[in-house]
Amino acid sequence: MKKFLFILLFVTFQVSISQEKKPFSIGETLSFYSEILQEDRVLNIYLPNGYENSSKQYPVIYLLDGSTDEDFIHIAGLVQFGSFSWINMIPETIVVGIANVDRKKDFTYPSTDKGYVKKYPMTGHSENFIQFLEVEVQPYIEKSYNVTEEKTLIGQSLGGLLATEILFKKPDIFNNYIIVSPSLWYDYESLLKMTPKDYTSEKKIFIAVGEEGEIMKRIANELYLKLKKINNHHTQLYFNFLEEQDHGNVLHLAVYEAFEKMFSVKK
Incomplete structure (x- = not known):
């Protein structure tokens, strides 16, 4: 009888859970x-808790x-955690994730490296992608x-290359830049030889690199x-060198530390 009651209760619980x-x-x-x-593009958008019922504006x-x-x-997840009132590492913030179609195409400018271009013939279209961000996505x-004027860009690897290109060529598209393990080796390090465009607006810039080999460490430090x-x-x-991280796992910790340094409100 007890076994029957246990089975009945278990089944009832399972039905209740499914409902x-x-x-x-x-x-x-x-x-x-x-x-x-x-082409078709996708944006993934994180909204802070309570956004729908709030009149606040968010960075x-x-x-x-x-x-x-x-x-x-x-x-x-880092943004949600960091914006908890007892953490206070970053204000409540909307996150717009730009889903990839072809990152080698979108994140690179035209290269003089014939071998690289032969291997990846679709590279070199970052100018269009930057225009896409500025003219279509941001507006x-x-x-x-409900947003403020505060805009932050996060990019790693080739994404870090693109973030650096935007910072150098059109810096006022964003207020803040988190640049992680940028692939500045691209096109014989030509971007590092460029003189960045002047800007007058306030900027916060965080650069990080992990234990990713001498070239990656050197070019991040040179930036x-x-x-x-x-x-x-x-x-x-x-600038932060994360010696315990590699190219595959550096982004998460780098962004966490960027939030602490750039946005944290001391209690």
């Missing part, structure tokens, strides 16, 4: 056709490599969501020193 299932969501996914890129983080199977989920977000040399009172500049 309470509902989808879990941390935001929205937007699919649209880009006139600039001439925005734009995340390269922002597909759900890339960096969107764990970076959105849509600003029109559709920091280049920016430090031309630094002015408009810029807060940070």
Whole structure:
């Protein structure tokens, strides 16, 4: 009899659990056709807790490599954790993950390295992608969501190369830059030889690299020193070498430390 009652209760519990299932969501996914890129694109958007019932305006983080199977989920998680009132590491923030189609195409400018171009013939279209961010993505977000003027860009590897290119060529598209393990070896390190465009708006720039080989460490440090040399009172500049991390796992800890240094409110 006891065995029968146990089975009955177990079945009842299972039915009850199944009846309470509902989808879990941390935001929205937007699919649209880009006139600039001439292709369908996807944005993954994390909204802070209580966004729907709030009249607040929120800063925005734009995340390269922002597909759900890339960096969107764990970076959105860091933002949620960091914005808890008892943590106070970052203000409540909207995260816009730009899902990839072809990152080698979108994140690189034209190269003079014939061997690389032969191997990856679709490279060299970052100018279009930057225009896509500036003309299509940002205006849509600003029109559709309650946002402030504060915009941060996060990019790693080739994404870090693109973030550096934007910082050097069109710095005022974003207020803040988190550049992790940038692939500045691309095109014989030509971007490092470029003179960055001047800007007058306030900037926070965080550069990080892990234990990823001498070339990656050197070029990340050279980027920091280049920016430090031309630094002015408009810029807060940070550099971090994460010796326990490699190219595969450096982003998460780097972004965590960037949030602490760039946005944390001391209690």
